[in-house]
Amino acid sequence: MRVTFLGTSGAVPTTQRNTSGLFVNKDGDYLLFDCGEGTQRQMMRFGTGFSVDHLFVTHLHGDHVLGIPGLLQTFDFNDRDAPIAIHTPAGTRGNVRQLIEANGTKPSFPVRINELSAGDVALDGEEYTVRAIATTHRCASVGYVLAEDDRKGRFDREKAEEELGIPPGPKYSKLHRGDPIEHDGRTVQPEEVVGPPRPGRTFVYTGDTRPTDAVVEASADADLLVHDATFAQDRADRAQATAHSTAREAGQVAADAGVRALALTHISTRYAGQTDRLAAEAGEVFDGEVFVPEDGREREVAFPDGE
Structure with missing residues (x-):
């Protein structure tokens, strides 16, 4: 399982960070999480390709969805005929449809818009699922958990x-x-001659959210948690007012959930060149691996037992 960080900025892009987008290559299944403006260019820049059949939207703020029309138009130009499923929070199907057709045209390939509430399975793949989890933001929102089935035990x-x-x-x-x-x-x-089943990998992507017990529960023992960390701790009041999280709060979620690694994302432009500060604040409460990915960083998600 390989995660590519396409966009790690907050609401406003910078010359170094694009708006939200994350690509997952799950053993040849290509999954896109959020699609901020410019995501298709990031996909070209970082070589993920466009063979995406599922797009998982956390919420409909512009920095998470304005790249959808352009991406679908590029699919059209490339003569795509395969369907795509866009998974989106409950109550937002009409808004997504309006966004797709804002220029007065419709894609020439099937687009299925699937509304989700917390707990719903968005994708039942081969030996894994992607399900929606509850998040807390200023609008209808969900996060996502990609969880693999248990693997066979070791053969002696x-x-x-x-x-x-x-x-x-x-x-x-x-x-x-x-x-x-x-x-x-x-x-x-x-x-x-066969040992007990071994756990598969778990990946969690929160989108924009306050730190919540629901995210802690959903992230229990996850191998990689990608969590909103828009602000440093000295702007905790601002994080609360805008329904985001601080890096330290993200670190506490990771610690409470017992995850193996924490990626801090949705970074405010005010921290350009200061991301070490955010990682340090998260590390004050979380003793696992913590990092602030740059756009284009790839991360292999290893099995819990290293095999």
């Missing part, structure tokens, strides 16, 4: 071969997928 080849005398071959595959086999006159059960 040494025990199978040396202790049980089972030679390498089809019987190994059968045992590993959970089926018993017959060998040397007895039934060998899968649990004799």
Whole structure:
């Protein structure tokens, strides 16, 4: 699973940071989270390609959605005929449709707009899901959790071969997928050579939000949490008034959820050249890995057990 940060600025872009956009390559499934103005150029610049079938919108503020019309128009110019699903908070379908058709035209390919409330599954993929989670902002909003299914347990080849005398071959595959086999006159059960299921990876993207218990719960033990960190702590009042989070508050969410790594995003323009300050403030309360990604940074999300 590879995450590419396409846009990490707050409401206003800078020469170094574009508005919100994040691309996930999930084993060949290409997923886009938010699409601020200029996102399609960022996709070209950082080589993600345009083979996106699902766009997950956290809320309809301009810095998260104004790139949608241009991206769909580019799809049209490239003769796209595959459908795309746009997932958006409940009650916003009409607004998304108006945004798409604002220039008086409609895409030549199917566009499905899927409204979501917290807890709804947006995408039921192959061995993973993407579901909406509750966030708190100044308008209808959701975040998203990409959670993989548990993986098979480790196969103990040494025990199978040396202790049980089972030679390498089809019987190994059968045992590993959970089926018993017959060998040397007895039934060998899968649990004799296959360990317990291993957890898959979990990725969480909050969009704009206040720190909330709902996000903490949804992010429990996540491998990567990408959290709103618009302000430093000395502007905590401003963060509360605008329904954003400070870096320290994001760090506390990460600590309470027990995540492995925290990425701070949606950075206010006032912190240009000062992002180390934000990372340090988050690190005061969170002792895991914390970083403020630059646009274009790629992050491989490793399995919890490192394999």
